[in-house]
Amino acid sequence: MGFVALEGVGKVFQGRTGSWEAVRDFTISLEEGEFFCLLGTSGCGKTTVLNMLAGFEAPTSGRILLDGKPVTGPGADRGVVFQGHDSLYDWLTALDNIGFGLRLRGLPRSERRATAERFLKMVGLTGQGAKHPSELSGGMKQRIQIARALANDPRILLMDEPFGALDAMTRAVLQAELSRIWAETKKTVLFITHDIEEACALATRVGVMKRGPGGTLKAVVPVDLPFPRERTSDGFMRVFREVHALIHEEIHGGH
Numbered sequence: 001m002g003f004v005a006l007e008g009v010g011k012v013f014q015g016r017t018g019s020w021e022a023v024r025d026f027t028i029s030l031e032e033g034e035f036f037c038l039l040g041t042s043g044c045g046k047t048t049v050l051n052m053l054a055g056f057e058a059p060t061s062g063r064i065l066l067d068g069k070p071v072t073g074p075g076a077d078r079g080v081v082f083q084g085h086d087s088l089y090d091w092l093t094a095l096d097n098i099g100f101g102l103r104l105r106g107l108p109r110s111e112r113r114a115t116a117e118r119f120l121k122m123v124g125l126t127g128q129g130a131k132h133p134s135e136l137s138g139g140m141k142q143r144i145q146i147a148r149a150l151a152n153d154p155r156i157l158l159m160d161e162p163f164g165a166l167d168a169m170t171r172a173v174l175q176a177e178l179s180r181i182w183a184e185t186k187k188t189v190l191f192i193t194h195d196i197e198e199a200c201a202l203a204t205r206v207g208v209m210k211r212g213p214g215g216t217l218k219a220v221v222p223v224d225l226p227f228p229r230e231r232t233s234d235g236f237m238r239v240f241r242e243v244h245a246l247i248h249e250e251i252h253g254g255h
């Protein structure tokens with residue numbers, strides 16, 4: 001069994017207009033240290049899968065195990081990074097945002113500060129720690145979110161389209177930074193994106209989902225290319241085309 005195991009996981013939401021099967025029979029096993037990108041068309045259930053692993057939503061069928069133990073709710077062993085920046089606390093400085101989880105865990109101020117500074121540096125923002133979120137650019141806020149998640153030393157990083165709202169240039173820079181940080185920290189990452197190129201640039205494996213209702217894993221493509229990825233290389237193009245074909249079928253109705 002892998003470090004993370006989703007076994008026959010399903011989710012049916014009960015809403016005002018009836019029930020909706022968001023995810024059906026989703027099974028995947030992730031090795032420790034792997035970077036798994038989950039791709040799929042809008043509404044196929046990607047966020048629902050991530051939310052269940054994060055412990056924000058309970059599966060209605062199947063089970064989820066982290067290091068052999070069932071996931072029953074959120075925990076410090078999982079760090080979550082979202083697309084928006086709303087999850088940063090505006091009344092705290094960037095440094096205090098990074099150290100927030102450490103404060104909750106009761107670490108002394110000096111230790112918190114040293115750890116927060118270390119992660120501020122890791123995301124390339126040394127010297128910017130005294131700024132508040134409203135004084136930071138979108139890219140900087142995403143860096144702070146990543147630093148905050150890492151400062152808590154989670155076993156796995158769960159990232160839901162973290163670069164989705166950024167311009168193409170900032171996005172490319174942050175992709176490169178994340179790839180470097182991943183290599184440095186050896187964290188396991190589950191990364192959701194709509195962007196095929198982003199997935200092929202970052203992942204050790206790309207999972208493509210079938211469209212909903214009842215979104216499920218359709219195929220897993222290993223990306224056996226060295227880092228940093230050369231996006232114009234033949235190998236990259238080959239993987240890109242393979243993933244693109246899988247997504248294309250979902251958009252255009254093939255099954």
Ligand SMILES: Nc1ncnc2c1ncn2[C@@H]1O[C@H](COP(=O)(O)OP(=O)(O)OP(=O)(O)O)[C@@H](O)[C@H]1O
Nearest residue numbers: 013015020022041042043044045046047048049212
């Ligand atoms: N709390 C909820 N109650 C009812 N239905 C929900 C709820 N959350 C999600 N859904 C439905 O489940 C399906 C999957 O949603 P989800 O957000 O997981 O998709 P996604 O693949 O992440 O989409 P996107 O790429 O657009 O963010 C959608 O049809 C959505 O409307």
